[in-house]
Amino acid sequence: MSARDEILARVRGATADIATTPGDRGPVAVVEEASPGVAETLILFGENVADYRAQVVRVGPSGVAAAVGQALREHGCRTVVVPDGLDPAWRAAAQEVARVLSGTEATTHLARDTVDAVVTASAVGVATTGTIILDHRADQGRRELTLVPDTHVCVIRADQVVHDVPEAVARLRPGPDGAWPLTWISGPSATSDIELQRVEGVHGPRTLVVVLVEGPEA
Numbered sequence: 001m002s003a004r005d006e007i008l009a010r011v012r013g014a015t016a017d018i019a020t021t022p023g024d025r026g027p028v029a030v031v032e033e034a035s036p037g038v039a040e041t042l043i044l045f046g047e048n049v050a051d052y053r054a055q056v057v058r059v060g061p062s063g064v065a066a067a068v069g070q071a072l073r074e075h076g077c078r079t080v081v082v083p084d085g086l087d088p089a090w091r092a093a094a095q096e097v098a099r100v101l102s103g104t105e106a107t108t109h110l111a112r113d114t115v116d117a118v119v120t121a122s123a124v125g126v127a128t129t130g131t132i133i134l135d136h137r138a139d140q141g142r143r144e145l146t147l148v149p150d151t152h153v154c155v156i157r158a159d160q161v162v163h164d165v166p167e168a169v170a171r172l173r174p175g176p177d178g179a180w181p182l183t184w185i186s187g188p189s190a191t192s193d194i195e196l197q198r199v200e201g202v203h204g205p206r207t208l209v210v211v212l213v214e215g216p217e218a
Contacts, residue, residue, distance in 0.1 A: 036163060041127045045161045046212060048130025052187020054208040060215040064155055068119055069093035071153045071209040077117035081145055085138025086119060090155065094119055103141040117151035118205075123182075124168045125161040130187065132156060132210065133168060135180040143183055152205040154185070158214045 001009070036044070046056045059067045068090045072080060080098045082091050094100050101115060121139035122132050132154055134140045146152055162168050172182065188208045 036127075038158070041163050042158055042161055042212070042214065044163075045125055045127035045130065048127065049125075049132075049187070049210050050130075052130050052208075054130075054187045054210055056210050056212060058212045058214060061213055064211060064213055065089040065093035067211045068153055068155070069097050071211070072097045072117055072119075072151075075117065075151045075207055075209070077151055079115050080117045080119060081115045081141075081149060082119050083121075083139055083141030083145065085141075086121065087139065087155075090119060103145055113148065115149045117153060118145050118149040119153045120146060120155070122154050122156040122160060124171050125156050126163075126165055126168045127161055128164045131165075131168075132185045133172065134183040134185065135172060136183065137180065143181055146183060146185075146205070150205055151207040151209070152185075153209045153211065155211045155213060158212065161212075 046058070050056050055071070057067045057071065064087070072094060078098050079101065080094045081101045081103065082094060083103045091100060098116070118141070120134065120141060123135040123137070123140070124133040125131070126133070134143075134146060134154075136143055140146070162171065185208065188206050
């Protein structure tokens with residue numbers, strides 16, 4: 001008996017007592033889970049973002065500027081870069097706390113290395129993973145602006161938060177204006193060394209403050 005014949009004989013012996021075939025099992029029932037409500041989605045998003053050691057600040061639409069300024073003040077940020085398309089009120093709040101550079105001013109490595117923080121808007125949030133996605137439009141700036149500073153203050157509206165990744169991808173699908181680069185952020189930048197010691201701030205900001213805007217005007 002060849003090795004092939006021996007293997008096949010063993011397979012036949014192991015499956016001899018199986019009386020049914022895949023076609024005999026009938027249709028498989030698919031159970032669809034009900035989508036959670038908006039409130040449940042936002043609670044899950046906040047919990048998962050915080051689980052990544054990020055700070056979550058929940059405010060109404062009128063409290064965003066104050067929250068931005070307070071976050072910069074709490075973390076001792078003296079120099080801040082903001083995208084050129086950032087909300088003027090958020091920029092003004094940052095100017096009350098620190099010296100502000102625009103995205104067009106922070107174009108050199110030296111300029112970016114002197115910046116303590118960055119303030120941006122966002123594109124989409126994913127509740128099940130606690131992830132924030134930037135598509136780097138005018139209110140978010142170039143990708144490099146969000147990777148170099150030590151602190152990232154990121155504003156996201158409640159209506160930008162979806163339940164899971166497929167919903168997020170559907171929202172991010174490019175339109176006629178073409179595709180955009182994406183940055184997926186799940187908490188502050190962190191890694192572990194060979195001894196499994198967590199080190200933060202290796203590939204990006206070590207501090208992430210998420211300002212979650214809730215309310216009828218959000």
